[in-house]
Amino acid sequence: MAFAQISTKKDEMKYKQRLELLDAHCHADMLSDEELDTAMARGVTALVVNGVDTASNMSVLGLNNRTGIFPALGIHPENAAKINKEEIEYNINLIKANSKSVKAIGEIGLDYAFAKDENEKNKQKELFKRFVELAIELDKPVSVHSREAIDDVLDILENTGIKKAHIHFFEGNAKQAKRVESLGFMVSIPPMHSAKRMDAITALPIANIMAETDSPTAGMHIYDIDKSVMLIAKAKGMDFESCAVAIADNTKRFFNISVHNLIRRI
Numbered sequence: 001m002a003f004a005q006i007s008t009k010k011d012e013m014k015y016k017q018r019l020e021l022l023d024a025h026c027h028a029d030m031l032s033d034e035e036l037d038t039a040m041a042r043g044v045t046a047l048v049v050n051g052v053d054t055a056s057n058m059s060v061l062g063l064n065n066r067t068g069i070f071p072a073l074g075i076h077p078e079n080a081a082k083i084n085k086e087e088i089e090y091n092i093n094l095i096k097a098n099s100k101s102v103k104a105i106g107e108i109g110l111d112y113a114f115a116k117d118e119n120e121k122n123k124q125k126e127l128f129k130r131f132v133e134l135a136i137e138l139d140k141p142v143s144v145h146s147r148e149a150i151d152d153v154l155d156i157l158e159n160t161g162i163k164k165a166h167i168h169f170f171e172g173n174a175k176q177a178k179r180v181e182s183l184g185f186m187v188s189i190p191p192m193h194s195a196k197r198m199d200a201i202t203a204l205p206i207a208n209i210m211a212e213t214d215s216p217t218a219g220m221h222i223y224d225i226d227k228s229v230m231l232i233a234k235a236k237g238m239d240f241e242s243c244a245v246a247i248a249d250n251t252k253r254f255f256n257i258s259v260h261n262l263i264r265r266i
């Protein structure tokens with residue numbers, strides 16, 4: 001429903017009660033309970049929390065009993081060079097054993113700024129493929145990290161045939177954004193402005209966009225999620241409310257989550 005269509009005070013109240021702010025990618029296991037409470041009090045209704053290694057995957061699972069927290073488990077590409085086969089299998093089994101509560105496989109992906117050489121890039125690619133295959137096997141979406149590697153990331157995702165992929169902290173240009181759209185994938189946008197990212201958002205339909213903070217990794221707070229929504233709204237020429245509603249719908253559909261504790265922003 002667009003804001004302009006609201007005709008009565010009653011409709012407006014009902015509409016505002018629907019407004020939700022969902023963070024499609026963060027690391028809330030690294031935050032205190034107080035920070036999480038502040039975020040929820042400031043209007044954030046749901047978080048998809050990503051593990052990056054064995055210890056954080058365990059912590060993320062431990063957060064699962066909090067309302068509005070949805071776990072994603074994976075191994076970050078920065079850990080590809082040092083993780084051994086046994087530990088990879090341990091994490092795969094952990095994900096399988098918790099597949100009911102795990103909403104996505106992530107954080108996984110490629111980070112060529114971190115890889116020292118071709119050998120490390122290849123290790124990242126191998127690990128990434130292994131977890132994308134796991135996601136296909138478990139019928140889960142993937143939450144993908146890409147730094148200086150977007151073309152290879154999209155090639156791997158396309159070749160595996162996965163249908164539900166989400167490129168977080170999208171770094172691509174408008175042309176790469178169009179490729180994301182043609183593959184039927186999603187991006188999520190952090191609360192950090194760049195001209196390149198604004199061009200990419202402009203090139204994408206709103207149906208392919210979610211909002212995130214990556215908190216605390218990029219120095220952002222979870223409650224900064226409204227800044228991500230504002231950036232998206234600006235690039236798409238939408239008002240904040242209708243943009244927030246569209247993004248919330250996209251996020252719930254992509255991760256197959258339902259959010260019950262709707263926040264009233266009145």
Ligand SMILES: [Zn+2]
Nearest residue numbers: 050107214217
């Ligand atoms: Zn992350």
